[in-house]
Amino acid sequence: MAEREADLTKTYDAVIVGSGAAGGMAAHVLTAHGLQVLLLEAGKKLPIEQELRSMEWPYDNAHRGFLPPQSHSLSFNEYTIRNPPYGPGFEKSEHLHSYVGSSDYVKNIVVNERENPFTGTNYAWVRARCLGGKTNIWGRLALRLSDYDFKAKSRDGYGDDWPINYNDIAPYYDKVDLYLGITGVRENLPYLPDSIFQRPTKLNCAEVTLKQGIQKMGRVLTQYRAGVTSEGLKHNKYRSRCYGRGACERKGGCDIHAAFDSPTGLIYPAMDTGNLTLRTNAVVREITVDPQTGKASGVHFIDSQTMKDYSVRAKVVVLAASTLESARLLLLSKSRLYPNGLANSSGHVGHNFCEHVMGPGVAGRAKDLVGKPPTLDDGRPGGFYLTRFRNLAEKHPKFIRGYGFEGGSGSTLFPRGTDVHGFGASFKEEVRRNQGAFVGMGAFGEVLSRYENYVDLDPAVKDKWGVPSLRFHYKFQDNEHRMAEDMKETAQEMFEAAGFEIVHVSSRVLTEGWSIHELGTARMGTEPKTSVLNQFEQSHDVKNLFVVDGSAFVSASCQNPTWTIMALCWRSCDYLADEFQKGNL
Numbered sequence: 001m002a003e004r005e006a007d008l009t010k011t012y013d014a015v016i017v018g019s020g021a022a023g024g025m026a027a028h029v030l031t032a033h034g035l036q037v038l039l040l041e042a043g044k045k046l047p048i049e050q051e052l053r054s055m056e057w058p059y060d061n062a063h064r065g066f067l068p069p070q071s072h073s074l075s076f077n078e079y080t081i082r083n084p085p086y087g088p089g090f091e092k093s094e095h096l097h098s099y100v101g102s103s104d105y106v107k108n109i110v111v112n113e114r115e116n117p118f119t120g121t122n123y124a125w126v127r128a129r130c131l132g133g134k135t136n137i138w139g140r141l142a143l144r145l146s147d148y149d150f151k152a153k154s155r156d157g158y159g160d161d162w163p164i165n166y167n168d169i170a171p172y173y174d175k176v177d178l179y180l181g182i183t184g185v186r187e188n189l190p191y192l193p194d195s196i197f198q199r200p201t202k203l204n205c206a207e208v209t210l211k212q213g214i215q216k217m218g219r220v221l222t223q224y225r226a227g228v229t230s231e232g233l234k235h236n237k238y239r240s241r242c243y244g245r246g247a248c249e250r251k252g253g254c255d256i257h258a259a260f261d262s263p264t265g266l267i268y269p270a271m272d273t274g275n276l277t278l279r280t281n282a283v284v285r286e287i288t289v290d291p292q293t294g295k296a297s298g299v300h301f302i303d304s305q306t307m308k309d310y311s312v313r314a315k316v317v318v319l320a321a322s323t324l325e326s327a328r329l330l331l332l333s334k335s336r337l338y339p340n341g342l343a344n345s346s347g348h349v350g351h352n353f354c355e356h357v358m359g360p361g362v363a364g365r366a367k368d369l370v371g372k373p374p375t376l377d378d379g380r381p382g383g384f385y386l387t388r389f390r391n392l393a394e395k396h397p398k399f400i401r402g403y404g405f406e407g408g409s410g411s412t413l414f415p416r417g418t419d420v421h422g423f424g425a426s427f428k429e430e431v432r433r434n435q436g437a438f439v440g441m442g443a444f445g446e447v448l449s450r451y452e453n454y455v456d457l458d459p460a461v462k463d464k465w466g467v468p469s470l471r472f473h474y475k476f477q478d479n480e481h482r483m484a485e486d487m488k489e490t491a492q493e494m495f496e497a498a499g500f501e502i503v504h505v506s507s508r509v510l511t512e513g514w515s516i517h518e519l520g521t522a523r524m525g526t527e528p529k530t531s532v533l534n535q536f537e538q539s540h541d542v543k544n545l546f547v548v549d550g551s552a553f554v555s556a557s558c559q560n561p562t563w564t565i566m567a568l569c570w571r572s573c574d575y576l577a578d579e580f581q582k583g584n585l
């Protein structure tokens with residue numbers, strides 16, 4: 001792969017900020033169109049295979065796979081009783097991580113919260129500052145949205161419709177499927193469109209029992225739709241097909257890159273075109289503006305290691321720093337022309353912030369599997385997805401929108417979810433007898449997009465590089481709490497229908513942010529007074545500025561967002577390249 005030094009004296013066709021799902025996709029599409037692109041990434045380029053070590057046995061790891069003693073990862077209770085930026089009380093922990101950073105394999109991937117503080121309401125903000133961002137460790141559930149989501153307002157009257165419909169984005173979902181690979185099974189559901197799937201994983205015994213148990217209720221359980229290549233990708237030499245190697249269930253990513261990650265899936269192939277220059281350790285702090293034209297002229301960035309400040313010029317600026325970081329950058333880019341921040345004449349930047357609510361779920365036991373010989377259930381990129389069933393044909397009296405469940409069953413490297421107590425040989429024997437019979441699932445539900453849920457800049461707190469931090473003003477409200485109540489009840493009712501013995505029911509709603517699906521802070525729309533971007537994720541105010549990550553979402557839906565982020569980004573970058581070539585930017 002041809003790596004080249006960034007040339008800060010030249011004007012690039014486009015500068016992309018951030019190298020995760022969105023930035024990687026923008027790099028792929030723009031370089032394929034022949035643009036000369038500079039990709040700036042705040043984090044390091046990690047020797048990622050040495051970090052992830054997917055096949056390492058627990059006994060070969062100094063801490064059995066957990067964090068070293070000088071590190072700490074925040075627990076649910078710590079998020080609720082302590083206030084960000086988590087200063088006092090953690091003096092002994094040199095490195096303080098979000099709840100995701102609890103394993104030795106991700107400790108260098110997720111950020112040190114101390115270096116990256118934020119303030120305001122409680123929020124479990126998971127950030128990965130390294131090449132590839134959060135795609136190095138994402139859960140891979142890759143779902144499409146449908147017109148039930150894009151036209152949700154037309155169905156229930158709340159919020160706003162998206163400025164696109166499913167037919168606009170469907171060809172781009174197809175392109176993402178074929179370029180990156182996805183596994184799953186066709187179900188022909190109007191509210192969860194099928195992808196172009198590669199070979200699916202198999203459901204195991206208890207999962208099939210649940211699928212059959214809920215069929216009579218008109219509910220659908222399908223194989224986990226994983227952003228993983230199970231058959232290989234002839235056009236990509238950096239990724240292997242999934243071997244289901246047996247130790248894959250461990251927290252962390254996939255060191256053979258069968259699971260999509262942005263570097264091997266998008267960035268390295270884009271570098272091979274000769275049109276992409278990558279600079280890591282480049283913390284962008286402002287988008288610069290030409291005072292004559294009002295257009296974006298490039299960015300200022302700080303070298304994260306030397307702390308030196310640099311500028312680079314570009315004809316187009318593409319923000320892909322993730323939903324909250326892109327909003328932060330727009331707010332940071334204040335000037336005489338744009339006193340409220342860039343692209344913010346509507347005052348909507350940072351607002352309409354939405355995501356998914358999580359927590360309620362159920363764990364149980366398929367009694368007929370207790371004592372059966374263990375099966376190999378670890379070697380799959382996921383278990384099952386139980387699709388949305390609320391507010392489709394009928395209207396729920398207590399809440400609008402919907403939720404789905406992610407779950408799994410079977411024998412795993414670390415037996416999970418058993419309610420066995422005791423110690424010694426009899427305890428171990430009981431764990432062994434029960435572990436393959438375990439089945440559990442948890443819900444992800446749509447959080448409504450609301451203007452009053454927002455982020456702005458903290459007037460005092462700054463990060464390690466002196467850049468003002470974000471301040472959260474964000475809370476779940478009644479619709480989410482009523483939905484969570486229903487999640488708990490339906491989870492139980494479905495396990496009962498499948499004949500499972502229920503071991504544990506969780507009604508606890510997890511801290512805001514837990515889903516890691518932040519969305520909506522620079523939403524698309526047809527009306528520049530109430531939206532930030534048009535349907536091609538182009539700023540209404542500044543035509544050579546695009547924001548191609550989850551910021552553009554108009555509503556959250558209940559489906560995981562990454563496949564949609566990438567399909568939208570591909571569509572927007574095709575449009576960008578076309579406009580660029582016509583000289584319209």
Ligand SMILES: Cc1cc2nc3c(=O)[nH]c(=O)nc-3n(C[C@H](O)[C@H](O)[C@H](O)COP(=O)(O)OP(=O)(O)OC[C@H]3O[C@@H](n4cnc5c(N)ncnc54)[C@H](O)[C@@H]3O)c2cc1C
Binds near residue numbers: 129140561565
């Ligand atoms: C544990 C986990 C499980 C997940 N599971 C799923 C799942 O199953 N399905 C799903 O759809 N999604 C899942 N997600 C979410 C998914 O990872 C994100 O939706 C996706 O990565 C978003 O892509 P992005 O490019 O917007 O942001 P990111 O992937 O976060 O990339 C943003 C990049 O921008 C960089 N950056 C930020 N600020 C700056 C700056 N100022 N200057 C330069 N660079 C900057 C960051 O360092 C980062 O590399 C999961 C995430 C995690 C962490």
Ligand code: SF4
Binds near residue numbers: 243
């Ligand atoms: S199951 Fe497949 S995708 Fe998952 S870590 Fe293992 S090889 Fe990678």
